[in-house]
Amino acid sequence: MPELPEVHTVCLSLRRHLLGALIVSASQHGKLRHYVETAALDAFCRQQRISSIERRAKYILLGFEKGGGLILHLGMTGRFIVEPDDKILLPHERCSWLLADGRRWRYCDARRFGAVHLCPPELPFEQHPALAQLGLEPLSEEFTGKQLHSLCRGRKAPIKNLIMSQRFVVGIGNIYACEALFASGISPFTPAGKLSLPRCKALVAAIKAVLHEAIASGGSTIRDYQSVNGSEGEFQLRLQVYGKNSQCCPRCQSKIVRGTQAGRSSYYCPKCQKN
DNA sequence: ATATTCCCCTGGAAGC
DNA sequence: TGCTTCCAGGGGAATA
Numbered sequence: 236m237p238e239l240p241e242v243h244t245v246c247l248s249l250r251r252h253l254l255g256a257l258i259v260s261a262s263q264h265g266k267l268r269h270y271v272e273t274a275a276l277d278a279f280c281r282q283q284r285i286s287s288i289e290r291r292a293k294y295i296l297l298g299f300e301k302g303g304g305l306i307l308h309l310g311m312t313g314r315f316i317v318e319p320d321d322k323i324l325l326p327h328e329r330c331s332w333l334l335a336d337g338r339r340w341r342y343c344d345a346r347r348f349g350a351v352h353l354c355p356p357e358l359p360f361e362q363h364p365a366l367a368q369l370g371l372e373p374l375s376e377e378f379t380g381k382q383l384h385s386l387c388r389g390r391k392a393p394i395k396n397l398i399m400s401q402r403f404v405v406g407i408g409n410i411y412a413c414e415a416l417f418a419s420g421i422s423p424f425t426p427a428g429k430l431s432l433p434r435c436k437a438l439v440a441a442i443k444a445v446l447h448e449a450i451a452s453g454g455s456t457i458r459d460y461q462s463v464n465g466s467e468g469e470f471q472l473r474l475q476v477y478g479k480n481s482q483c484c485p486r487c488q489s490k491i492v493r494g495t496q497a498g499r500s501s502y503y504c505p506k507c508q509k510n
Numbered sequence: 511a512t513a514t515t516c517c518c519c520t521g522g523a524a525g526c
Numbered sequence: 527t528g529c530t531t532c533c534a535g536g537g538g539a540a541t542a
Contacts, residue, residue, distance in 0.1 A: 238535050346519045392513055408535050
């Protein structure tokens with residue numbers, strides 16, 4: 236569910252709710268893709284004060300004042316609730332942390348594709364195994380058309396698969412891959428190695444633009460995504476092709492098509508987007 | 511090594 | 527109304 240703009244939005248909101256908070260206890264209910272049993276989670280978090288909340292790729296890095304912290308991933312349906320503790324288990328609640336001021340911070344995830352990792356104080360976040368193999372941040376200065384062109388060299392996989400692979404460039408999922416490819420006039424099926432440098436530059440510019448616009452709109456709420464305590468994004472109103480199967484292309488009026496790549500739907504305009 | 515396929519899990523919407 | 531099928535903002539393991 237959440238791609239970079241959504242995770243960014245959640246981070247900003249979590250900061251408002253949790254920075255400076257002291258954790259009293261923690262518990263875990265039901266398994267996530269990666270999870271930590273209650274005993275270990277509680278021992279790790281107890282009496283820790285939250286001093287930083289950052290994003291890396293689609294992960295949320297929550298740092299403790301004494302060092303170390305939590306690495307959280309929302310999977311497709313993860314969401315956070317921070318409210319006064321009413322001691323009732325919410326639907327799909329997988330983890331919760333009781334705070335010293337009486338609030339409870341909950342992580343709910345219906346599909347359980349999310350993850351919770353512990354990062355010990357002696358290990359920098361970026362060296363944790365969950366983060367060690369990640370590629371470039373798309374909004375960083377290092378992510379340029381030239382850099383993308385060099386990553387694509389010699390590759391036969393479709394460009395959409397490449398920009399969605401977190402080993403090359405992080406944070407881009409199905410929505411923003413489709414939107415950026417449409418904006419730059421590139422077919423999602425184009426073999427990555429076939430893209431010229433100017434087209435790589437156009438794609439990088441489109442990726443940065445669409446991510447910035449989505450951040451400014453608080454992300455896209457299509458079915459599951461919510462920021463902390465249920466607030467929703469608005470970028471779904473600005474989508475050009477994602478989910479617009481059989482509707483008219485906003486640029487040329489021909490029908491938008493839904494295809495399948497790597498088991499995921501690709502939405503594109505067969506006339507505007509060229510190989 | 512690189513590229514594809516399958517699978518994890520649950521719920522909502524659409525189709526019959 | 528109720529049952530079945532399809533689909534979903536992710537990612538990793540298992541195959542070719």
